[in-house]
Amino acid sequence: MAAQDTIRFIPERCDGCGDCMKACSKAKGGASRVSIVAGRDKSWEMALCRQCGDPKCVANCPAGALDKHGGTGIVGWSAELCVDCHLCTLGCAYGGIAFDPAAGHVGKCDLCDGAPACVPACGKGALEHLSAAARLHQAHAAREDMFVPGLSACQGCNSELLIRHTMRRIGRDSIVAAPPGCIPGMGTVGYNGQTGTKVPIFHPLLTNTAAMLGGIKRQYERKGRDVTVVALAGDGGAVDVGFQSLSGAAERGERVLFICVDNEGYMNTGMQASGSTTFGSWTSTTPVGEVGRGKSTDGKYLPQLMMGHGCAYVATASTAFLDDYHAKLDKALEASRAGFAYLHVHAPCPTGWRFPAAMTTEVCRRQVESNFVTLWEFTPAGGLRFTRGVEHPRPVTDYVRMIGKYKHLSPADLERIQASVDRRVETLQGFQRRSAAE
Amino acid sequence: MNQLTPNSSLMPNSSQMIVCDGNEAAARAVVLARPDVVSVFPITPQSSLVESLSQFVADGVLGAELINAEGEHSVLSALQGACLAGARTYTATSGPGLAFMFEPYVRTPGLRLPMVVSLVTRDMLSPQCVWGGQQDAMSVRECGWIQIYCEDVQEVLDTVVMAFKLAEHKDVLLPVNVCHDGNYLSYGVSRVEMPAAGLVDEFLGEAAVNWHIALDPARPMAVDPLTGGTGPGGAASFVGYRKSQVRAMANALRVFSDIHAEWGERFGRHWAPLVEEYRLDDADIAIVTIGSMTGAGKDAVDAARDRGEKVGLIKVKMYRPFPREAMVAALSKVKAAAIVDRSVSFAWECGPLHQDVMTALFASPARIPLVGCIGGLAGADITGEHFARVIAATFQAAGGDIPSSPVWLNEHD
Numbered sequence: 052m053a054a055q056d057t058i059r060f061i062p063e064r065c066d067g068c069g070d071c072m073k074a075c076s077k078a079k080g081g082a083s084r085v086s087i088v089a090g091r092d093k094s095w096e097m098a099l100c101r102q103c104g105d106p107k108c109v110a111n112c113p114a115g116a117l118d119k120h121g122g123t124g125i126v127g128w129s130a131e132l133c134v135d136c137h138l139c140t141l142g143c144a145y146g147g148i149a150f151d152p153a154a155g156h157v158g159k160c161d162l163c164d165g166a167p168a169c170v171p172a173c174g175k176g177a178l179e180h181l182s183a184a185a186r187l188h189q190a191h192a193a194r195e196d197m198f199v200p201g202l203s204a205c206q207g208c209n210s211e212l213l214i215r216h217t218m219r220r221i222g223r224d225s226i227v228a229a230p231p232g233c234i235p236g237m238g239t240v241g242y243n244g245q246t247g248t249k250v251p252i253f254h255p256l257l258t259n260t261a262a263m264l265g266g267i268k269r270q271y272e273r274k275g276r277d278v279t280v281v282a283l284a285g286d287g288g289a290v291d292v293g294f295q296s297l298s299g300a301a302e303r304g305e306r307v308l309f310i311c312v313d314n315e316g317y318m319n320t321g322m323q324a325s326g327s328t329t330f331g332s333w334t335s336t337t338p339v340g341e342v343g344r345g346k347s348t349d350g351k352y353l354p355q356l357m358m359g360h361g362c363a364y365v366a367t368a369s370t371a372f373l374d375d376y377h378a379k380l381d382k383a384l385e386a387s388r389a390g391f392a393y394l395h396v397h398a399p400c401p402t403g404w405r406f407p408a409a410m411t412t413e414v415c416r417r418q419v420e421s422n423f424v425t426l427w428e429f430t431p432a433g434g435l436r437f438t439r440g441v442e443h444p445r446p447v448t449d450y451v452r453m454i455g456k457y458k459h460l461s462p463a464d465l466e467r468i469q470a471s472v473d474r475r476v477e478t479l480q481g482f483q484r485r486s487a488a489e
Numbered sequence: 490m491n492q493l494t495p496n497s498s499l500m501p502n503s504s505q506m507i508v509c510d511g512n513e514a515a516a517r518a519v520v521l522a523r524p525d526v527v528s529v530f531p532i533t534p535q536s537s538l539v540e541s542l543s544q545f546v547a548d549g550v551l552g553a554e555l556i557n558a559e560g561e562h563s564v565l566s567a568l569q570g571a572c573l574a575g576a577r578t579y580t581a582t583s584g585p586g587l588a589f590m591f592e593p594y595v596r597t598p599g600l601r602l603p604m605v606v607s608l609v610t611r612d613m614l615s616p617q618c619v620w621g622g623q624q625d626a627m628s629v630r631e632c633g634w635i636q637i638y639c640e641d642v643q644e645v646l647d648t649v650v651m652a653f654k655l656a657e658h659k660d661v662l663l664p665v666n667v668c669h670d671g672n673y674l675s676y677g678v679s680r681v682e683m684p685a686a687g688l689v690d691e692f693l694g695e696a697a698v699n700w701h702i703a704l705d706p707a708r709p710m711a712v713d714p715l716t717g718g719t720g721p722g723g724a725a726s727f728v729g730y731r732k733s734q735v736r737a738m739a740n741a742l743r744v745f746s747d748i749h750a751e752w753g754e755r756f757g758r759h760w761a762p763l764v765e766e767y768r769l770d771d772a773d774i775a776i777v778t779i780g781s782m783t784g785a786g787k788d789a790v791d792a793a794r795d796r797g798e799k800v801g802l803i804k805v806k807m808y809r810p811f812p813r814e815a816m817v818a819a820l821s822k823v824k825a826a827a828i829v830d831r832s833v834s835f836a837w838e839c840g841p842l843h844q845d846v847m848t849a850l851f852a853s854p855a856r857i858p859l860v861g862c863i864g865g866l867a868g869a870d871i872t873g874e875h876f877a878r879v880i881a882a883t884f885q886a887a888g889g890d891i892p893s894s895p896v897w898l899n900e901h902d
Binding site for chain 2 (some may be wrong): 246248249263296302351
């Protein structure tokens with residue numbers, strides 16, 4: 052099932068006939084949940100629910116009657132929980148939720164279980180039902196893939212997916228640095244005279260990516276040339292031995308886009324632990340034995356540290372929520388024109404974490420649904436803002452039990468992980484509250 | 490070209506006499522060379538050099554991008570990126586800073602990045618110390634950087650300018666360390682002649698630093714992909730790169746000599762590019778020196794000559810690549826020689842320069858006795874008195890009494 056669905060309205064095709072509203076009324080047995088309204092200059096506009104990524108109706112609801120579903124992205128309404136206060140209708144800027152006098156409560160589009168009745172009812176082609184995949188395809192299919200076919204990432208690795216999406220968006224006027232790790236290991240940086248990348252690429256030291264990119268950018272700024280410099284780094288080159296140069300470049304506000312692809316260890320070289328490896332994880336340097344029970348300390352949470360640097364933009368992302376990632380990538384690119392931009396993308400590793408290769412996206416989704424991974428963004432002006440709600444998480448065990456590297460953990464260990472997840476969410480919520488207050 | 494500030498003391502229209510120390514002389518040379526990107530991190534005894542550069546940028550006289558990095562490792566990394574994007578680059582470091590820089594440092598020659606980095610030489614820890622010595626530079630003598638040692642403040646200024654031309658020469662294309670002794674040259678003040686800025690522009694020409702490899706969307710390529718291993722053509726490819734790198738080092742001897750000849754013609758100062766022979770032609774013995782000790786060494790030679798002793802001096806300017814033929818030619822004129830090192834080779838119980846001279850001697854028709862002397866560690870003085878002892882020991886060696894272990898010049902100071 053697609054992670055995010057919505058209906059696209061194409062105003063230039065609409066003639067205001069109202070067939071969509073009739074179809075909706077019929078399908079839902081009451082007032083139509085979409086409305087065609089007259090716009091300026093004899094045009095038509097449509098009031099409908101956008102199934103927003105950050106729905107204000109949900110935020111306004113005091114009764115928990117509205118909720119954005121983590122899988123489909125649909126904002127659902129519960130008749131049992133609703134107290135008919137109508138605060139949701141005040142929150143929505145799109146007229147997507149409105150009081151239905153006939154029904155006696157609010158009504159909103161629920162996408163008709165994946166087959167919205169209004170879409171085929173429109174004879175003018177003014178409505179399209181878009182899944183996330185379709186929308187991403189429309190946005191990116193025409194763009195050139197900047198990597199060769201046949202990169203040799205492990206089966207089920209989301210890093211290849213991520214870098215292809217990323218560099219399609221960034222395009223040719225760019226320079227990539229890929230420090231030692233899985234991304235060079237899959238063939239991007241080339242071998243014996245051949246390269247896997249169509250844009251200039253360099254395989255810097257594990258330690259110096261951000262500084263080196265800063266130097267490149269300074270020279271192009273000096274020449275007056277607009278070149279995007281981007282790091283495709285693993286967590287080791289960011290949280291561990293690469294941290295100093297990253298911190299320095301962020302402090303100096305170098306105009307760099309640094310993307311950390313976090314698979315929680317040195318997976319390319321045989322799954323050794325890194326500073327990002329989470330508590331309890333089996334790795335080849337935190338093995339499980341008679342005495343050892345995996346990693347004994349929590350992972351270092353780099354995105355929060357980067358926020359502490361006051362970067363122009365910091366965000367976390369998951370490949371189970373590609374819409375969210377693309378929105379953040381756009382913002383990070385824009386921010387990197389004036390300052391340091393940092394994206395932290397989680398990359399569960401089927402090979403090193405021991406889960407089936409077909410499950411990667413589901414693992415990514417569970418990470419987010421359990422708050423093990425939270426999705427947020429930060430700017431110095433706006434502070435921290437969650438881009439996906441953290442209020443109703445699944446228990447972290449729903450995620451942990453999918454992953455082989457945690458299978459030895461005791462109930463006490465699991466409680467510790469849950470507690471540290473809860474603590475981190477509280478900390479981040481504190482940042483968000485402070486941002487909202489300011 | 491960057492903006493020209495006409496006729497300031499930093500960018501004079503005609504040659505001009507000034508007074509400054511070695512660190513400022515190096516900084517002034519950098520202004521004349523018009524680099525695109527300079528990255529700095531302070532460390533004793535280099536700090537006043539990067540302070541000068543920062544002030545020159547703040548004053549608008551040095552029109553370079555200045556990167557105040559958070560450490561030497563990032564300093565050199567940023568310069569690698571800038572150089573790959575086409576920038577003429579410069580930095581300076583010393584002792585522990587050089588050690589911290591080591592990881593990108595060893596990579597720079599293989600990338601064939603023609604940057605200039607001053608080493609304000611300092612003894613290495615431990616014992617903890619902050620004073621001059623050449624142990625830092627000597628520790629990196631086999632990394633593939635060209636190493637040049639200066640005798641006085643004027644030579645620092647002239648050599649830093651010449652180093653850009655050497656580094657960027659198409660037959661060389663290697664990074665260059667211009668070494669000047671911490672304390673003695675870094676803070677030693679003397680009269681210096683500033684060359685005319687316009688003449689330096691003509692001498693150096695435009696920077697050409699990334700025609701061989703570049704990170705540039707207009708010329709997309711993978712810079713430094715994995716090379717070697719057992720894949721098809723891997724071994725041959727790696728050997729090809731290494732061989733050309735070693736060849737380029739050898740070329741530096743000829744190119745640096747040509748550059749010195751041109752410098753002499755244009756600016757009227759004639760330095761010996763590889764080794765300088767001082768009062769050597771009729772000498773019985775020679776002292777081999779490197780760096781700022783050479784001045785005291787020449788005074789000691791003069792004093793010995795006044796006593797009627799036929800003593801000469803061989804000053805090493807270019808240390809890497811080692812000027813083997815020039816050294817053999819110089820040694821062939823004497824019956825014994827002393828090598829005065831300002832650092833040690835832990836492996837050979839002697840100084841590194843001693844070890845090199847021994848190796849050069851293997852190619853010489855005559856095996857003359859060598860006396861190993863080690864002095865000037867951690868800021869200690871090497872005075873005329875010390876050199877008098879060196880000379881005495883060398884005459885004894887010429888007579889057959891050759892010390893088997895080094896003479897530690899400051900052992901009782």
